[in-house]
Amino acid sequence: MKRRPIRRQVQRMVLVLCVAALVLTGLLWAGSLFTLRDTVQRDNRGLGGSAADAGGEALLAQMEQNLYKGVRSEAAVVDEKLERYAGYVRDFVFYARRLYEEPEAYVPKEVLPPDAESQYTYTMQLVLRDETVDEQALQDEVGLLANLVHIWQPVMTGEKETIASIYLCTESGFMINYDERSDLTPEYFDYTGSSWYQAARNAGRVIFTVPYMDTFGRGLMLTCAAPMFNAAGRFSGVMCIDMMVEDMCRSVLDINFGAGSYGFLVDGEGDIIVSPQMNYDGTFENVRDPDCLAHEAARNIMGSTAGVTPTSGGLYYAYAPIDAANWALVIHVPADMVTAPAEDIRTDITARTDATAGVMDESILRTGIISLVIFFLIVGAVVAVSGSFSRHLTGPLLELREDVEHISSGDLTHQAAVRRNDEIGDLAGAFNAMASSLDSYIKDLTAVTAEKERIGAELDIATHIQASMLPCIFPPFPDRKEFDIFASMDPAKEVGGDFYDFFMVDDTHLAVVVADVSGKGVPAALFMVIGKTLIKDHTTPGRDLGEVFMEVNRLLCEGNSEEMFITAFEGVLDLETGELRFVNAGHEMPFICPAGGRYEPRKVRPGFVLAGMETTRYRMGTMTLQPGDRLFQYTDGVTEATNAKNELYGMERLEAVLNRNVNAAPGELLPAVKADIDDFVGDAPQFDDITMLCLEFKQMMNASDPNELTVQAAVENIPAVTDFVNERLEALDCPVKAQMQIDVAIDELFGNIAQYAYDPATGPATVRVDVEDDPLAVRITFIDQGKPYDPLARADPDVTLSAEERQIGGLGIFMVKKTMDDVKYEYRDGQNILTVKKRLAP
Amino acid sequence: MTITKELNGSSLSLALAGRLDTATAPQLEAELKQSLAGVTDLTLDFAGLEYLSSAGLRVLLGAQKTMGRQGTMVIRNVNETIMEIFEVTGFVDILTIQ
Numbered sequence: 008m009k010r011r012p013i014r015r016q017v018q019r020m021v022l023v024l025c026v027a028a029l030v031l032t033g034l035l036w037a038g039s040l041f042t043l044r045d046t047v048q049r050d051n052r053g054l055g056g057s058a059a060d061a062g063g064e065a066l067l068a069q070m071e072q073n074l075y076k077g078v079r080s081e082a083a084v085v086d087e088k089l090e091r092y093a094g095y096v097r098d099f100v101f102y103a104r105r106l107y108e109e110p111e112a113y114v115p116k117e118v119l120p121p122d123a124e125s126q127y128t129y130t131m132q133l134v135l136r137d138e139t140v141d142e143q144a145l146q147d148e149v150g151l152l153a154n155l156v157h158i159w160q161p162v163m164t165g166e167k168e169t170i171a172s173i174y175l176c177t178e179s180g181f182m183i184n185y186d187e188r189s190d191l192t193p194e195y196f197d198y199t200g201s202s203w204y205q206a207a208r209n210a211g212r213v214i215f216t217v218p219y220m221d222t223f224g225r226g227l228m229l230t231c232a233a234p235m236f237n238a239a240g241r242f243s244g245v246m247c248i249d250m251m252v253e254d255m256c257r258s259v260l261d262i263n264f265g266a267g268s269y270g271f272l273v274d275g276e277g278d279i280i281v282s283p284q285m286n287y288d289g290t291f292e293n294v295r296d297p298d299c300l301a302h303e304a305a306r307n308i309m310g311s312t313a314g315v316t317p318t319s320g321g322l323y324y325a326y327a328p329i330d331a332a333n334w335a336l337v338i339h340v341p342a343d344m345v346t347a348p349a350e351d352i353r354t355d356i357t358a359r360t361d362a363t364a365g366v367m368d369e370s371i372l373r374t375g376i377i378s379l380v381i382f383f384l385i386v387g388a389v390v391a392v393s394g395s396f397s398r399h400l401t402g403p404l405l406e407l408r409e410d411v412e413h414i415s416s417g418d419l420t421h422q423a424a425v426r427r428n429d430e431i432g433d434l435a436g437a438f439n440a441m442a443s444s445l446d447s448y449i450k451d452l453t454a455v456t457a458e459k460e461r462i463g464a465e466l467d468i469a470t471h472i473q474a475s476m477l478p479c480i481f482p483p484f485p486d487r488k489e490f491d492i493f494a495s496m497d498p499a500k501e502v503g504g505d506f507y508d509f510f511m512v513d514d515t516h517l518a519v520v521v522a523d524v525s526g527k528g529v530p531a532a533l534f535m536v537i538g539k540t541l542i543k544d545h546t547t548p549g550r551d552l553g554e555v556f557m558e559v560n561r562l563l564c565e566g567n568s569e570e571m572f573i574t575a576f577e578g579v580l581d582l583e584t585g586e587l588r589f590v591n592a593g594h595e596m597p598f599i600c601p602a603g604g605r606y607e608p609r610k611v612r613p614g615f616v617l618a619g620m621e622t623t624r625y626r627m628g629t630m631t632l633q634p635g636d637r638l639f640q641y642t643d644g645v646t647e648a649t650n651a652k653n654e655l656y657g658m659e660r661l662e663a664v665l666n667r668n669v670n671a672a673p674g675e676l677l678p679a680v681k682a683d684i685d686d687f688v689g690d691a692p693q694f695d696d697i698t699m700l701c702l703e704f705k706q707m708m709n710a711s712d713p714n715e716l717t718v719q720a721a722v723e724n725i726p727a728v729t730d731f732v733n734e735r736l737e738a739l740d741c742p743v744k745a746q747m748q749i750d751v752a753i754d755e756l757f758g759n760i761a762q763y764a765y766d767p768a769t770g771p772a773t774v775r776v777d778v779e780d781d782p783l784a785v786r787i788t789f790i791d792q793g794k795p796y797d798p799l800a801r802a803d804p805d806v807t808l809s810a811e812e813r814q815i816g817g818l819g820i821f822m823v824k825k826t827m828d829d830v831k832y833e834y835r836d837g838q839n840i841l842t843v844k845k846r847l848a849p
Numbered sequence: 850m851t852i853t854k855e856l857n858g859s860s861l862s863l864a865l866a867g868r869l870d871t872a873t874a875p876q877l878e879a880e881l882k883q884s885l886a887g888v889t890d891l892t893l894d895f896a897g898l899e900y901l902s903s904a905g906l907r908v909l910l911g912a913q914k915t916m917g918r919q920g921t922m923v924i925r926n927v928n929e930t931i932m933e934i935f936e937v938t939g940f941v942d943i944l945t946i947q
Contacts, residue, residue, distance in 0.1 A: 725870065
C-alpha cells in the first residue's frame with residue numbers, strides 16, 4: 008500500500024474541509040447575488056413596464072380629455088365666429104326689409120358703376136346682371152338699398168381683416184358691391200346661376216358656402232349668404248359677406264396638438280372643406296370615402312356629436328359639430344404622439360434597469376474576482392498553517408520513531424526524550440517504560456536461561472548415563488544361536504523412569520527384566536538405577552525368582568523416603584529346555600507368540616509393586632517356550648500412549664500391530680510397533696516412557712543330543728541347518744562333491760518346509776544327522792509339525808522340454824532323488840518325517 | 850552370495866560367487882529383474898559359484914526365457930557339481946554353457 012504520512016493526511020483533510028466550506032459558501036453567495044440581481048432586474052423591468060403602461064394610459068386618457076376639450080373649444084370659436092358673421096348678414100337682411108318697408112324714410116343714395124380709380128377706397132359699386140337690365144328702371148331700388156352702406160361701413164371697418172367684400176344681389180337684376188377693390192369689379196356679373204345664390208334662396212335662411220377660389224383672384228373665399236325679402240315678404244335677392252378663409256379659419260389651421268396633428272373642417276356632406284393640407288382645386292375629399300378616414304371616425308364625425316375616436320390605424324380623431332354652418336371640426340392626432348411619453352418612460356426605466364443590472368453584474372464580477380483571490384490566499388494560508396501544524400504534530404512522532412528504532416536495535420538503555428505533555432509524550436513515556444521493563448526482563452531471562460542451560464546440560468549427562476546403563480548393543484550375544492533379543496526405551500522426558508535389562512545368569516539361563524518406576528525425571532532415574540542393580544545382583548543361578556523380588560522389595564523399601572515404587576517383570580529362560588520362569592510385580596502381562604501362532608497376552612499372576620510394602624510376597628510362575636516362540640513385554644507407556652483426541656492406544660491396537668508383524672524378528676518388530684504408536688499419537692505430546700522388549704527362543708541348546716537341531720522353519724535358518732550338518736560331515740571326511748549334493752538337498756528340503764509346511768505362519772523344524780557304517784553313509788531326517796505333505800508322491804518333471812515349456816515345480820525334489828541314494832517319507836504322530844540317505848564311501 | 854555386475858552398452862555380465870540357493874535366489878532374481886531391460890547379451894559367470902539348488906534353476910529358467918525373447922544368455926565357468934545338476938535336470942539342453 009502506498010505510504011501516506013499522517014502529516015499529509017492532516018494537511019489534505021484540513022484543505023479539503025476548508026476548500027469545501029469556501030466553495031460551498033461562495034456558491035451559495037454567488038447564487039444569492041445572481042438571484043437578487045435577476046429579481047431586481049425583473050422587478051425593475053416590470054416596474055418600468057407598469058409605469059410605462061400606467062403612464063401611457065393616463066396620458067392617453069389625459070390626451071383624449073384634452074382633445075375632447077380642445078376640439079370643443081376650437082369648434083366653439085369657429086361656431087361663434089360664423090355665428091357673428093351670420094348675425095351681420097341677418098342684420099343686413101333686417102335693415103334691407105326696413106328699407107323696403109319704409110322707402111320714404113330714406114334718402115336715395117347714388118351708386119356708381121365700378122371705377123378702377125377708386126380702388127383701395129371702400130366704395131359701393133353697382134354691377135348689373137347683364138346688358139339687358141334697364142339701369143334707369145332700377146334707379147329707386149338701387150338708391151334705396153344703397154342706404155345699407157350705413158350699416159355695412161361699420162361692420163366692414165371692424166372686420167377689415169376678414170371680410171373681403173359685402174354685397175347684395177337682387178332678383179331685379181343688380182348687385183351692389185362694397186369693398187376696396189373696385190378695380191377688380193366687373194360691370195356685369197350674372198350671379199343668378201351662382202351656387203350660393205341658389206342655396207340661399209332655396210334655404211330661406213343664412214348659409215355658408217364651401218370655400219372656393221375667388222373669381223376676382225383675392226384668394227380662398229367663403230361666403231355667408233342669406234335671402235332678402237321685400238315689404239311684401241317676397242324674395243327679393245341675396246345678402247352676402249365674402250370672407251377670406253385664411254383669416255376666417257385661422258384658428259382651425261393653427262390647431263396643433265403635437266407633431267403630426269392638425270385640424271380640419273368637414274361640411275354637412277362629409278367633404279373636407281378646410282384643411283392645412285388641402286389643395287383648393289375645387290374638389291373635396293370626403294370623410295366617408297373608404298380611403299379617407301376610419302369608418303368609425305367618419306360615422307361619429309357625421310353624427311353631429313363631439314367625441315374622440317381612436318382608430319386601428321394608430322390615429323385619434325377628435326371632433327365637434329359647428330352648428331352655425333352645420334359643419335364639424337376634426338382634429339387628427341397620431342396615437343404614437345400621444346403615447347410617446349409613456350414609451351419614453353418605459354424605455355427610460357428599462358435602460359436604467361439595464362444599467363443597474365450592468366452595474367450589479369460588474370459589481371458581482373469584481374466581488375467574484377476579489378473572492379477568488381481571497382479564496383486562493385486562504386487556501387495558501389491553510390496549506391501553510393496545516394503543514395506547519397502537522398509537522399508540529401508528527402515531528403515528535405518521527406523523533407520517537409528514531410528512539411524506538413534505537414531501542415529495537417538492542418540499546419534498551421536508550422530513553423526517548425519526553426518534551427511534550429500530551430498523548431505523544433505519554434507514548435514516549437510508555438516506550439521508555441517498555442524499554443526499561445524489557446531491559447530488566449532480558450537481564451533476568453539471561454540469568455534464568457544460563458541456569459537452565461546448566462541444568463539442561465547436567466540432565467543431558469544424566470540421560471547419557473541412564474541410557475548407557477541399559478544394554479544397547481544388538482545383537483548383545485552374537486554367538487548365541489538359541490535366542491534373539493531386542494529392546495528399546497524412548498523416554499518421555501530427558502531422564503526416564505522405565506528400564507529394561509537382560510543378562511546371562513549362567514551359561515544356559517537368560518534373564519530379561521522390564522520395569523517402570525513411578526514418577527519421572529531425576530528421582531525416578533535414580534530409583535531405577537537402584538532397582539535395576541538390585542534385581543541384577545540378586546538374580547543368581549538357581550535362585551527362586553519370588554525370593555529375588557522379595558529381597559529386592561525389602562531392600563528398596565528400606566531407602567524409599569520418596570514413597571516411590573517400581574512395577575517389574577522378570578523372566579529367566581532355560582535355553583536347554585525352553586522353560587521360562589517369571590515373576591511379576593504389578594507389571595503388564597507379557598504377550599506370547601508360539602511359533603507359527605499369534606501374539607496373545609499371557610495371564611500371569613501379578614504381585615504387588617516393588618518398594619510398595621516391605622512384607623510383600625512374590626510367587627514365581629513357569630511356562631515352556633518352544634523354538635520359534637516369542638515373548639513381548641512392555642511398559643504402560645505403550646498402551647497408555649494418548650492421541651490428540653485423548654484416546655488411549657490400548658491393548659487391542661497393540662495386539663493387532665504385533666500380529667500384523669507376526670513373522671518379524673525382534674529387531675524389526677519393535678520399530679514397527681513404535682511406528683504404529685507414533686502414527687496413532689500424531690502430534691500429541693508423549694506423557695510416559697515407552698519401553699518394549701522382545702525375546703525370540705530360536706533353538707534349544709543341544710546339551711543331550713548333538714546330532715539333532717530344532718529351529719524355526721524359516722528360510723533364514725537354512726544356513727544354520729547347513730552349517731550344523733556340515734559340521735557333522737566334516738568329522739566323517741565327506742567328499743566335497745557329496746557334501747555339495749547334501750547341501751543342495753538341505754536347501755531343497757528344509758526350504759520346502761520353511762516355505763510351505765506352516766504357510767502362512769511358521770513353526771519349528773528338526774534336523775537329525777545319523778551315521779551308518781559299512782558302507783559309510785549319512786542319513787538326514789527332516790521333521791516338522793506342519794500340514795501333511797508327501798513330496799515323493801509327485802511325478803517327476805519332464806526334463807526334456809524346452810525352456811519355454813518348462814515347469815519349475817518338482818525340480819528340487821527330483822534333483823534330491825537323483826543325487827541321494829535313498830529318499831523316504833512318512834507321516835507319524837502329526838509329523839512329516841522325510842529321510843534322505845547318502846553314501847559317503849564308494 | 851555376491852553378484853558382481855558389469856554393464857557395457859547392451860551387454861550385461863554378472864559374476865556370481867557363493868551359493869545360489871533358496872535364500873539367495875531372490876537376490877539374483879531381483880538383480881535380473883531390474884537390469885535386463887535393454888540387454889541383448891547376458892553373460893553369467895559361475896566361476897565363483899559353489900552350487901545351486903532348484904530355486905537357482907528357477908531363476909535361470911526365467912532369465913533364459915526373458916533373454917530368449919530379447920537376445921542371448923551365456924553361462925561360463927560352470928563347475929562339475931553344477932554341471933551335474935544341469936545335466937540331471939536337462940538344463941544343459943536349455944542353457945548355453947561355455
